[in-house]
Each structure stands twice: as C-alpha cells, then as structure tokens.
Amino acid sequence: MSFLMFLGLVGLVGLLWLRYHFVWSKDESEDRVKLENERLTDNHLVRAQVTSKEEVGDREVKDKDAWEGSFFDAENPLTVSAHLQFNYRDGNGKQTNRSVLVKQFDETLHEGLLIAHCELRDANRTFRFSRMKNCVDLETGECISSVRDFLVAKYEESPERSVDVFETDFLDVLKILYFVAKADGQFRKEEKAVVTDYVRTLVKDDRVTIQMVDNAIRNYDIPSLAGFKRSVGKVVRGRKVDLDSLIECCENIVNTQKTVHPSEKAALDYLEKKQEEVRA
Structure with missing residues (x-):
C-alpha cells in the first residue's frame, strides 16, 4: 500500500467517525429533549387532572340535588313559558330557594312535574309540584296557590x-x-x-x-x-x-x-x- 493510499484511508475513517459522532450526538440530544417534554407534559396532565377532580368535587358538592324524577317519562308534556320563584324541599329533605324558567310540565307524572332551567344551578332541573312552596310568578308578582292550576291556565292561554x-x-x-x-x-x-x-x-x-x-x-x-x-x-x-x-x-x-x-x-x-x- 502506498503512502498516499494510506493517508486516504485514514481520512475516510476520520470522516466516517465524525459523521457517526455528530448523528449520535444529535439523536441523543433530541431524545433528551423529547424525554424532558414528555416529563413536563405528564406533570402538567397530572396537575390538570388533580385540579379538574378538585373542581368537579367542589361542583358536585355544591350542585348535588336529590333525584326528582325524569321528564322523559312524561306521557303528556305541555310546553309553557313561566318565570317562577319558590321554596323547594327535595327528596332528601334539603330546602333551597329557587328561581326557574319553566319549559314543560306534566300534570300526572309524580302527581305533577315540571322541567325548567334552574338559575341557582345554571342547569335544567325537574321539580315536583308537591314540594314547591311559596311560589311567585316573577313576571307579575302574583302569589301562586296551586302550581298545577297556574301552569294549566298559562298553557291554555299560550x-x-x-x-x-x-x-x-x-x-x-x-x-x-x-x-x-x-x-x-x-x-x-x-x-x-x-x-x-x-x-x-x-x-x-x-x-x-x-x-x-x-x-x-x-x-x-x-x-x-x-x-x-x-x-x-x-x-x-x-x-x-x-x-x-x-x-x-x-x-x-x-x-x-x-x-x-x-x-x-x-x-x-x-x-x-x-x-x-x-x-x-
């Protein structure tokens, strides 16, 4: 082997080593960055999940209402618009003051049931007529002695x-x-x-x-x-x-x-x- 060929071979080996070292270093760096991003993402998700669970827990405690019955079971749902305020004692005996925007009612389901948007919960809720006390029509100020009669009359005129x-x-x-x-x-x-x-x-x-x-x-x-x-x-x-x-x-x-x-x-x-x- 001539001296020039030897130098050429040494140079080729050197170039291959430099290329390998550069690629390996780059891949290793990218892997480190990837692992760090995954670690940060996982930590963020864990914190988000914990926060979410805490928020849901707080909300569940705040918004937990007794089950008053499903309006899907209504056989004769009647649509009516009314803005009512009343004291309500739910099935668990808990008392709250509610103001609601009535959407529909059924005279016979659970001896009278309405579905409305509850302003206290900012969500749809069902309410039984028999558990509604001191009811007032917020549109007129009228005191309602019978929720059933009021809603039926309201519907008949609607x-x-x-x-x-x-x-x-x-x-x-x-x-x-x-x-x-x-x-x-x-x-x-x-x-x-x-x-x-x-x-x-x-x-x-x-x-x-x-x-x-x-x-x-x-x-x-x-x-x-x-x-x-x-x-x-x-x-x-x-x-x-x-x-x-x-x-x-x-x-x-x-x-x-x-x-x-x-x-x-x-x-x-x-x-x-x-x-x-x-x-x-």
Whole structure:
C-alpha cells in the first residue's frame, strides 16, 4: 500500500467517525429533549387532572340535588313559558330557594312535574309540584296557590297550545303543507313564513311564531306521495278547513321561488283535481 493510499484511508475513517459522532450526538440530544417534554407534559396532565377532580368535587358538592324524577317519562308534556320563584324541599329533605324558567310540565307524572332551567344551578332541573312552596310568578308578582292550576291556565292561554291544536286537530293539513314545502327537497325561510301565516289564521292566534311552527312540523317525517294523497282525501272528506284557502297557501309556498319543481306541480295538480271533484 502506498503512502498516499494510506493517508486516504485514514481520512475516510476520520470522516466516517465524525459523521457517526455528530448523528449520535444529535439523536441523543433530541431524545433528551423529547424525554424532558414528555416529563413536563405528564406533570402538567397530572396537575390538570388533580385540579379538574378538585373542581368537579367542589361542583358536585355544591350542585348535588336529590333525584326528582325524569321528564322523559312524561306521557303528556305541555310546553309553557313561566318565570317562577319558590321554596323547594327535595327528596332528601334539603330546602333551597329557587328561581326557574319553566319549559314543560306534566300534570300526572309524580302527581305533577315540571322541567325548567334552574338559575341557582345554571342547569335544567325537574321539580315536583308537591314540594314547591311559596311560589311567585316573577313576571307579575302574583302569589301562586296551586302550581298545577297556574301552569294549566298559562298553557291554555299560550301560543304553544295553539300550535298543539294545529298538530292534533289539523294533522293532515300539516302533512299536506310539509309535503308541498319539501317537494323540492328544501324547506326555506320564505316557505316557513307562508306556512306560519296560514297556521295563525287557522288557529286564530297571531302570536304563533315561525320557530314554533317549524318545531311542530319537524316532529314528523316527510310524507310519501301516497301519504300526501291520503291526507288530502281526509281533509276533503272532513271539511274542517276551507280547501280553497289550503290550496292558495300551497300555491304561495311554491311561488316563493321562480321555478316550479315537478313534484311541487304534481302536488298542486292533485289538489286542484280534488277541488274540482268537490265543486262538481
């Protein structure tokens, strides 16, 4: 081996050693940084978990209420709006002063149960009528002797009851309107406004809102074409509504857009056919 070849070999070995040493040092440094980050992260998580558990524990102690019953068991839930304040003794005998925004009630479940947003707990809670004392209507200042009678009267005078009447007494009308409105696959704001105006006239209550009608309609599946025709037949035979007004409402729904969908036209044609049969 010549001297020059020897020097070249030594130089190559030196370069390989430097490369290995640099990479190993870099990897070792990165591993140390990674381990340190993991240690800090784990410590942070532990502290966060401890803090979270302490906070949850404090909150559970503060917000722990006796189980008053599930409103999911209500067989006849009625929607009503009321702002009430009362003294409440729960199932464990604990007494608190509550102010609540009532959402719904059921007269028979647990001999009377309401569900409301409790302002003390900032959460939904159920309350039994029998455990509510010294109840006051915060909207009027009225002292309420019977929670049941108060809520029933409030419901009877409410637009929510008018919407319930629309659902129960005019269900087939609801299905017809829903079918026409969704015939093109959408239920637009303009269409909802047309339907709401018709419902207000039908139930004689101008307080009914678009949101109320939309919520009521969306409780049901979109009728099939066969279901739509059955509902039309029932409305025609029942004679509870003016067919001309119903058809006009359906036409107004379709006219909220410039183009008429084939399914919309088919629905209007069927309604007009039934109208002609009635007049014949």
